[in-house]
Amino acid sequence: MRAWLTLTVPELLARGAESLAAELAFAQTARHAAVEMGQRTAWTDMLRALQQALGAAPAAGWTLLVEYDLLRLHKRIDAVLLTDRATLAIEWKNRETAARPADLRQIEDYALDLHDFHAGCRGHPVVPVLVATDMLPTLFSPPLIWQGVAPPLAVNQWQLGARLGEIVAAMGEPAVPLDAAAWLGAPYRPVPSVLEAAAMLFDRHRSAAMTSARADAANLTRTTEAVARAIATARAQRQHVVVFVTGIPGAGKTLCGLNIVFGALRETGAAFLTGNAPLVAVLRADLHRRGDDQRGLARTALQNVHRFLEHHVLRPQETPEARVIVFDEAQRAWDADQATRDTQRRVSRLTLSEPAHTLDIMARHEDWSVVVALIGNGQEINTGEAGLAEWGRVIAARQEWRAFAAPRAITAPEAAQRLSDGAAPWLTLDDALDLTVPMRSVRDPQGAPWVDALLRNEEALARRIAREAAGVPFFVTRDLAAMRAALRDLARGERRAGLVASSGARRLRAEGLGVQVPAVENWFLDRWPDVRASDALETLATEYDCQGLELDVVGLCWGGDLLRAPSGWQIRRFSGTRWNKVQKPEAQSHFINKYRVLLTRARYETVIWVPPGSPTDDPFHDPTRPAAEMDAIADFLLACGAQPLATAPLPEQSAAPQLL
Numbered sequence: 001m002r003a004w005l006t007l008t009v010p011e012l013l014a015r016g017a018e019s020l021a022a023e024l025a026f027a028q029t030a031r032h033a034a035v036e037m038g039q040r041t042a043w044t045d046m047l048r049a050l051q052q053a054l055g056a057a058p059a060a061g062w063t064l065l066v067e068y069d070l071l072r073l074h075k076r077i078d079a080v081l082l083t084d085r086a087t088l089a090i091e092w093k094n095r096e097t098a099a100r101p102a103d104l105r106q107i108e109d110y111a112l113d114l115h116d117f118h119a120g121c122r123g124h125p126v127v128p129v130l131v132a133t134d135m136l137p138t139l140f141s142p143p144l145i146w147q148g149v150a151p152p153l154a155v156n157q158w159q160l161g162a163r164l165g166e167i168v169a170a171m172g173e174p175a176v177p178l179d180a181a182a183w184l185g186a187p188y189r190p191v192p193s194v195l196e197a198a199a200m201l202f203d204r205h206r207s208a209a210m211t212s213a214r215a216d217a218a219n220l221t222r223t224t225e226a227v228a229r230a231i232a233t234a235r236a237q238r239q240h241v242v243v244f245v246t247g248i249p250g251a252g253k254t255l256c257g258l259n260i261v262f263g264a265l266r267e268t269g270a271a272f273l274t275g276n277a278p279l280v281a282v283l284r285a286d287l288h289r290r291g292d293d294q295r296g297l298a299r300t301a302l303q304n305v306h307r308f309l310e311h312h313v314l315r316p317q318e319t320p321e322a323r324v325i326v327f328d329e330a331q332r333a334w335d336a337d338q339a340t341r342d343t344q345r346r347v348s349r350l351t352l353s354e355p356a357h358t359l360d361i362m363a364r365h366e367d368w369s370v371v372v373a374l375i376g377n378g379q380e381i382n383t384g385e386a387g388l389a390e391w392g393r394v395i396a397a398r399q400e401w402r403a404f405a406a407p408r409a410i411t412a413p414e415a416a417q418r419l420s421d422g423a424a425p426w427l428t429l430d431d432a433l434d435l436t437v438p439m440r441s442v443r444d445p446q447g448a449p450w451v452d453a454l455l456r457n458e459e460a461l462a463r464r465i466a467r468e469a470a471g472v473p474f475f476v477t478r479d480l481a482a483m484r485a486a487l488r489d490l491a492r493g494e495r496r497a498g499l500v501a502s503s504g505a506r507r508l509r510a511e512g513l514g515v516q517v518p519a520v521e522n523w524f525l526d527r528w529p530d531v532r533a534s535d536a537l538e539t540l541a542t543e544y545d546c547q548g549l550e551l552d553v554v555g556l557c558w559g560g561d562l563l564r565a566p567s568g569w570q571i572r573r574f575s576g577t578r579w580n581k582v583q584k585p586e587a588q589s590h591f592i593n594k595y596r597v598l599l600t601r602a603r604y605e606t607v608i609w610v611p612p613g614s615p616t617d618d619p620f621h622d623p624t625r626p627a628a629e630m631d632a633i634a635d636f637l638l639a640c641g642a643q644p645l646a647t648a649p650l651p652e653q654s655a656a657p658q659l660l
Helices: 009-014 019-031 035-058 101-117 160-171 180-185 194-202 205-215 216-239 253-264 278-290 295-299 305-313 336-340 354-362 387-396 445-454 459-468 480-490 506-511 520-525 584-601 626-639
Strands: 003-010 063-070 073-080 087-093 127-131 154-157 240-247 273-274 302-304 324-327 369-376 399-407 428-429 474-477 497-501 553-557 564-565 568-575 577-580 606-609
Touching: 003 009, 003 019, 003 324, 009 035, 009 063, 019 035, 019 063, 035 073, 035 160, 063 101, 063 180, 063 302, 063 474, 073 101, 087 101, 101 127, 154 160, 160 564, 194 253, 194 278, 216 240, 216 253, 216 336, 216 369, 216 399, 240 387, 253 324, 253 369, 253 497, 273 305, 278 302, 278 520, 302 305, 305 354, 324 354, 336 354, 354 369, 354 387, 387 399, 428 459, 445 584, 459 564, 459 626, 474 480, 480 497, 480 553, 480 606, 553 584, 564 626, 568 584
Parallel strands: 087 127, 127 154, 240 369, 240 399, 273 302, 273 324, 324 369, 399 428, 474 606, 497 553, 553 606
Antiparallel strands: 003 063, 063 073, 073 087, 564 568, 568 577
16 A cells, blocks of 8 residues: 555544554565654644544545555645545645745645546646644635646635535536446556656665556566566577667667666666766765765766776776766767767767767677667767667677677668668667657646657648647747746746757847856756756756756747748758858757657646737847748648647646635
8 A cells, every 4th residue: 555544534533643654654664664762643633633623524425545655756645535526635834834835836736646647636636725823814725626626725724624525516517426436446557757766776765666566567667678588588698789779769778777777787887878977966865965875886887978988998908897888968979070079078088980880899798798879869869870770780790799689680771770781690679679658748648749740741640640639748938028027937847947059049049048057056956046947947958958857847049040931941041140051951950859859848738928929010120030830830830730829728726725
């Protein structure tokens, strides 16, 4: 049971509060946690108050759950009350004299977690209730419509019984009463963010429970087991093997890689290598801030792939410590030209492509080694990224290497993204190595297919996807202030919002949006009122800052680098004082993929702001921002099924409780 204590209301009223608190203390001790006297006192006070409140409310058929585990958040709800009309999430703040905004956000976040991930909460409202025991009495302000997650309500302990009665009375009789037994048996399937998943995998006590409960458990387990089989084959047959894990954007490839390194193969010392410096920086900083004692493990297991390769190229006699490495975004590994090129920022030590160096370095293990290559289809955003074709070429040229991959790896339409043209003697195909279920978008699995249709100029298909899904989570506005307001409305509880834009959107500075994220760790981990935080909505993250990471709610600021033309998307690069068309097909593909990355960063909603541009009749008309070009972008987004923000339903905002 996820609750430490489950009681019907008659059972609660028949027991002593001290006895029930003792059961909770025993449950905490069984979870290897010390029980402080203040905690036991708070439990006793809460249970007494609940007995008094529920004795006065029409609660005979209700059920109370105490200390309900929320695996995704690594937190517990103090109490969950199952009535015949709604699920109430109750946060108890003992001896508090006011309803603090942070506490209201906390209980609202708990209620959102239940609504999104607990199947028993789908057909009835979820009501967050904050009990600040010693605050002044408050007025009851019910929402206009009891649907989804209500705005949080604050009450003191003496009003609680009457307030519970007011809540259920305001809802009216439900068409189908909530069945407590069915609720208790319903699945809880949370979808963790990348940061939450990494923290859970570091925590041995939580990782098994979370892995079995996750919404993507079947999808992830199937692929992880396929990787484990390939590793077992390599070990048993003393082979060097590359395992390619493919998948659509948001399907959980990074989570799969982290699961392999920190979960399935934790004891073998596997390493997670990525060229995505922001991802490494944010993951390391997050694990450090959480107080995990494995900071040294985080630095060893999360490494920059470019530094890993250069280190071992300069030390040809040194064998890597890890026999298994996960190469994140392996399709973005550098080709020989890019890998060997000196730049102003670095002097290259490499002499081959990164795939070639990777295989040569891992082959220093005389018996066996494995490279798990995570492939993000449609995620190539830089010139010099080798693609799957280079991996296929270097594997074929090295007789000691074999590969496992899904059929997708040899059927991609782009030649650069095919391991080989058809079957190859060194390649074994396994369907389980393809992640096909979109997991980043919590509520709308059609988000990724809609983005793909949009960027492929398939207007009719995008419109059909949106219609069949009863709307996709993309909204369009021309008003920057309206976008910021909508992001704050949508980022309820502890959800995180942020602004993103293409690195090529150079003329956004004319709109006052020219500042890129100075430090990704602060942007992704800090919260307002820290002005460095994403939810300050002041600085922009580009595709380079946020690839591999995610936000709950995204504000995408559309730039002048991707326009609509009669023939489809037109790609431009700003230089000096004017835009220049991008002609090379490879560069055009990279620009399209930048917007694919940005459009798939949200776990919930994406609000797209298309600037109004500069009207031609303006005496200070700016020819780099014609209004007609911006109008065409907004029109196409709406024609594809994105919703106009002005008519989109947004959640009711929680307000400060009204005191009597």
